[in-house]
Amino acid sequence: MPIRVQTEDFDLAAELAQLRLGNPKVGAVVSFIGTVRDLSDGSAVAQMELEHYPGMTEKALSAIVAQAKQRWDIFDALVIHRVGPLLPLDQIVLVAVTSAHRGEAFAACEFIIDYLKTEAPFWKKEQTPQGARWVDARVSDETALAKWRQDGEETIRNL
Structure with a gap:
């Protein structure tokens, strides 16, 4: 289960090739x-x-991927999240999922990014002409997360 938090950029083609490697x-x-x-x-x-x-x-990201693996029949998942200063158009995050069938892969990928956006301990500060500001969680991110919650489920933060 590859989980990486890093400052350097990533190569999508190379990461996906590595994720699929050796699994026919x-x-x-x-x-x-x-x-x-x-x-x-x-x-x-x-x-x-x-x-x-x-x-x-890293612990939170691993818990999110583990939960996706419990819910869907997927082979593997990759999460790379960048930290540090980034510019417009820079890549921030990659979530990739492999499975035998597309439905499982799509659902697991969407689940992972929805949980990551709300449950992983990342903080964003934007530099604008008006000055620096911290980015608050968006209502749309919380709404996206709500569709995945199961009765009695704890948040990833509490696991």
């Missing part, structure tokens, strides 16, 4: 890449700084 049963590879947008709430973003809690972040 893989029939589906689904990936999601998140990038830095140059507009947030109508203000230009010159730079975004991502911070995390080392050790805790």
